[in-house]
Amino acid sequence: AQSVTQLDSHVSVSEGTPVLLRCNYSSSYSPSLFWYVQHPNKGLQLLLKYTSAATLVKGINGFEAEFKKSETSFHLTKPSAHMSDAAEYFCVVTPKGGATNKLIFGTGTLLAVQP
Amino acid sequence: SAVISQKPSRDICQRGTSLTIQCQVDSQVTMMFWYRQQPGQSLTLIATANQGSEATYESGFVIDKFPISRPNLTFSTLTVSNMSPEDSSIYLCSVGASGRNEQFFGPGTRLTVL
Numbered sequence: 001a002q003s004v005t006q007l008d009s010h011v012s013v014s015e016g017t018p019v020l021l022r023c024n025y026s027s028s029y030s031p032s033l034f035w036y037v038q039h040p041n042k043g044l045q046l047l048l049k050y051t052s053a054a055t056l057v058k059g060i061n062g063f064e065a066e067f068k069k070s071e072t073s074f075h076l077t078k079p080s081a082h083m084s085d086a087a088e089y090f091c092v093v094t095p096k097g098g099a100t101n102k103l104i105f106g107t108g109t110l111l112a113v114q115p
Numbered sequence: 116s117a118v119i120s121q122k123p124s125r126d127i128c129q130r131g132t133s134l135t136i137q138c139q140v141d142s143q144v145t146m147m148f149w150y151r152q153q154p155g156q157s158l159t160l161i162a163t164a165n166q167g168s169e170a171t172y173e174s175g176f177v178i179d180k181f182p183i184s185r186p187n188l189t190f191s192t193l194t195v196s197n198m199s200p201e202d203s204s205i206y207l208c209s210v211g212a213s214g215r216n217e218q219f220f221g222p223g224t225r226l227t228v229l
Contacts, residue, residue: 032216043207044158044220046116051216090157094216103148103209103218105157 002027004091006106014114019063019078021109023091026072033074034092034103035065044090050074061085086113117142117210119221127227128198135194136224138208143188146211148218149181153204164191164208198228 007022025031035047048059055067061084065076074091091106118141128134138147147164161181162170170183185191195202205225209218 034217036220043222044209046217046219049217102160102163103158105159107157 002029002031002093002104004033004093004104004106006089006091006109008109009107010110010112012112012114013081015083016080019076019081019085019111021076021089021091021111023074023076023106024072025074025091025093027093031093033065033067034094035059035063035074035076036090036092037087038090038108039087047076047089081111081113083113083115086111116212116219117144119208119210119219121206121208121221121224123224124222125225125227127229129229130199132198133194133196134198134226135192136206136208136226138191138193138221140189140210144210145188146218147185147191148209148211149183149191149193150207150209150220151204152207152223158207161193161206164193195226198226200228202226203228 003026005024033050036044037047038044047063048057050057050067058064063078065074067074088108088110090108093104120139122137149161150158151161152158160173161176162172164170164183164185166185166188180196182194205223207220207223209220211218
């Protein structure tokens with residue numbers, strides 16, 4: 001079975017400081033992993049994805065994530081937070097070799113950025 | 116990526132009534148999905164909308180409560196039937212990217228049931 005655990009429900013950073021949003025996964029198959037962002041009253045936007053190419057994945061808006069199989073982690077980082085980064089972030093897994101395109105969502109991390 | 120629209124964007128409904136949500140995509144897609152996001156919660160897959168056949172429902176969701184139509188490769192509807200306040204949620208449709216397993220999401224329909 002596949003699952004993701006987002007270790008922090010809320011993260012607060014100051015503008016200009018680094019962002020770290022943590023995600024651990026569990027998958028019977030070689031997984032595909034994604035980070036989606038949801039801004040208030042807006043739909044979900046794909047930030048980045050890992051599908052077994054490079055383990056360090058770069059996404060939009062300066063975000064990146066590193067796939068670490070030994071740690072079963074896929075943490076999202078950004079060197080310098082911007083006020084516009086305040087949103088909810090979801091770590092998502094789907095089994096790459098599985099028979100479905102079913103996405104399994106984590107519980108989300110709400111990122112607050114303080115001025 | 117596909118452009119996805121949903122109607123209505125929001126609605127306030129009375130207990131016991133039904134609401135049909137529409138999802139329109141600007142290109143033909145094979146896979147369409149419906150999700151529910153309850154207040155303060157993550158997304159849960161309701162069902163996969165299959166073109167030309169019955170939808171495939173996830174555990175805990177049934178056709179009588181959430182009937183789904185998929186008449187063609189660009190359109191789907193989700194009906195929330197006999198609503199109760201517990202059905203107050205954001206309902207999102209998504210489409211699968213051809214040849215890839217990420218999904219693209221519509222803007223959502225925010226439903227409040229009184």
